[in-house]
Amino acid sequence: MGKMYDLLRGACLFCHRFKTSRFVICKFIAKLRLLEHGFLIAAKLLDDMHVSTRKKGKLEGDEDEDSIDTYEDYEKRVNTFVAVHLASASSSKRDNYKEGQVFQERNNIIHEFLKTTLSKKCQNPACGAHGYTFRKEGHTKIIEYDLSPKQKAQHAIIDLKRPNVLLDQQSEKDTSSEANNGPDDDREPTTESESESESEPEGEDVWSENDETDVHARSNAGQQLPKSASGKVKTARGRNERVMAPEECRAHLRRLFVNEAVMCSLLFGRHGPFAPLSPHNLSFASADIFFLEVIPVSPTRFRPPAKMNDMLFEHPQNELLARALVTSYRLRDLNENLRAASDKSSGIDDVSRRKLLQSLLDSLIQLQVDVNSFIDSSKNPAPVRQGKLPPAGVKQLLEKKEGLFRKHMMGKRVNYAARSVISPDVNIEPNEIGIPPVFARKLTFPEPVTPANIHELRQLVITGPHGYPGATMVEYENGHLQFLEKLSVEQRTAIANQLLTPQEGDRGFRGTGLQTRTAAINKKVYRHLRDGDQLILNRQPTLHKPSMMVHKARVLQGEKTIRMHYANWYV
Incomplete structure (x- = not known):
């Protein structure tokens, strides 16, 4: 979840590109391409290849710098530098990055790139939108903060609207939406409170100053005060919070992987002799690697019941799998009820529909908790009873001395x-x-x-x-x-x-x-x-x-x- 969270924070939800400059992305792409073939020194030399700039506004005494290198010129210079080094060692393979120093340098570059994408505003010349801020609660949910009124006003001036990725995904598929898509299509993505969570500090406006006039204007206009993700009312200076559904998060990342295909392939593409390659000699990458739709289940003979005296006890993994099944069935029923409630002829009011939506999102979070507990019991947020350990997950069955490998497969x-x-x-x-x-x-x-x-x-x-x-x-x-x-x-x-x-x-x-x-x-x-x-x-x-x-x-x-x-x- 960590890498997915970093990508979501570094992506612009309007143009679905990385929020950093095109020049910066070009340089990092070149570095990663060189490191894949083991060219450590050449990758470090790229830091000396700067964009040609000139001073602007000298008459007014302004010291800002303006780029005189177009992106195409800079990209051509960088690609020529990379091509010369790759041609000098044609026998090198894409897996040379596994060497010790090269591998460490590659990890440092990836960390540095993800850090540069955490800008407050998209630096894409065709976009320029303000970025949303996020926070995650454990390993269960990602909470999104709404934009400030001043930022929304700036977007309205340039007629910049955030696309509804779920509706677009439906139209592309031309099929019925999945269980998580339906409720997200009927709501504003940034104004509703959607699930329960712990109370958090107020969201601060990081783009504009604390303007008292804006605060009084909002209160005098009778606008509804912002709410946290748990539904608690904030002060007038706060920002609305909401829980981003997994399906919506995947839809955003899918667009990012399409628009930034080269960079995402270098970051998360497959390696090895059987990895499929694109015409540009890059392996394909998909945003679906961060999401799980099917849980692998071991055969029943590996989950035998425990017998004590005349009593039989279920295997601990059966308990975890049963929880995931029950939550999945509950999601299916709630989704069907919500579809029926969306029909105008059903006669269900908005309050009941919102309650169904809230129950659906709560079940989504519970399903995430159940899956986390099955994979790794240490990620279960539920409190543990005194003297009783939670059922062991897949990770606990494999790790340490009592795990499968060291105790059985590598036994005495x-x-x-x-x-x-x-x-x-x-x-x-x-x-x-x-x-x-x-x-x-x-x-x-x-x-x-x-x-x-x-x-x-x-x-x-x-x-x-x-x-x-x-x-x-x-x-x-x-x-x-x-x-x-x-x-x-x-x-x-x-x-x-x-x-x-x-x-x-x-x-x-x-x-x-x-x-x-x-x-x-x-x-x-x-x-x-x-x-x-x-x-x-x-x-x-x-x-x-x-x-x-x-x-x-x-x-x-x-x-x-x-x-x-x-x-x-x-x-």
């Missing part, structure tokens, strides 16, 4: 890797590492079957995965893996007797197809770890001078931790 005993506490042991050699039996049974080594080791591997296959030393699975010539855990002794014996027998119906893997005869591919037995096997040891922060060292395995019966000789602790 998975194939080819294991981790545990290191204990000192002077009874092993410095080039050895003591392995507990629980690790030796889980860590396997794929050993090809040959006439020299056939008898040993047969015995390991017959022993199976539960005995030590044994084997966990057999790999056939075609790559198929046969697990031995659920097979009986007779079945394992049958497989062991066929270790040197070629697989029927398949001559094995032929490699690249350029060989004159079929390559001989042997079966492989995934046997348990045993003494003498080579292991790579790593610890962060490391205990020995090189971070990773190879040791010989030595299985120690009765141990439960990894054993290491004292000599390897300090080199």
Whole structure:
């Protein structure tokens, strides 16, 4: 939500372009294009390429500067500079920005650009509108402040009107509007209070001075006093507040991404070998990346109910998903009721219609809270009961030591890797590492079957995965893996007797197809770890001078931790 909020603050809601100068945007576009190909020094040299200016108003003693460089001339100079550097290293790729210093510089430039867009007035020569101000409340809603009466009067003089993006979006689609579009079409976008929120300080007029005459004129004219987003009445100097609906916010950003396609592509475009590119060698970007319409739901077998004694309890994620479903159904019903109330023949007055609209917007905010709680429970604004944690969201299921990756997928005993506490042991050699039996049974080594080791591997296959030393699975010539855990002794014996027998119906893997005869591919037995096997040891922060060292395995019966000789602790 942070980047979307920055874009909305930096966009002009009248012309739907960035509020900064065209010259500034041209320079930042050139910098980002150079950094995509790794040209760090060239990007910094662009700061020395200034717009040619001259003094104006010398007769009146004015010291203001006027640009004598047109935008086309400046853009041509900058593009020529960029083209020369890109042509000098044609082998560079768009993903060279991932290098350390280049990546840091790119982040700094993006932050600097978004900061330059936060001007109070649009600097586009064809627009010149005053900018709206916003604030966000947590991760649930964005509140928009109305313009001051003086700013509205200036817009009225030049006949500047803010477009209704939702109506335009409806006409472009030529289809029925979505659930969020209907109520927004029937209201003024800057004068109504639309949802509940905490009381906030009064909105101050940042463009004009505090004119007492304007204040008295507004009060004497009988105008309604401004209200906050929570519906509380402000003083006459305040400004109206309203909650911007997600659909309206997306409509504004969609127009911004169309009008500023090049800059938005450099900021949020896809990278990688499969990213689609435009004719200008830029990846496409869409404003929809900031919005979620469908929630991914894991299968039910990953959300089993918890059982305690004779009672069953729902999985915590089911509770979060149920809340989102209930709110979604409520939104659907309210939207249908509001459509029926919009019909003139329905006989519903304006007060009831406003109540329906308020309920709809409150449900929209509640749906945002439900989705935030499902993704990240820490973003739930609801107070937590004492001694009770909120249901874990998707983020909580993945992060930290108790998350999915570190607890299960990167657990203590998975194939080819294991981790545990290191204990000192002077009874092993410095080039050895003591392995507990629980690790030796889980860590396997794929050993090809040959006439020299056939008898040993047969015995390991017959022993199976539960005995030590044994084997966990057999790999056939075609790559198929046969697990031995659920097979009986007779079945394992049958497989062991066929270790040197070629697989029927398949001559094995032929490699690249350029060989004159079929390559001989042997079966492989995934046997348990045993003494003498080579292991790579790593610890962060490391205990020995090189971070990773190879040791010989030595299985120690009765141990439960990894054993290491004292000599390897300090080199």
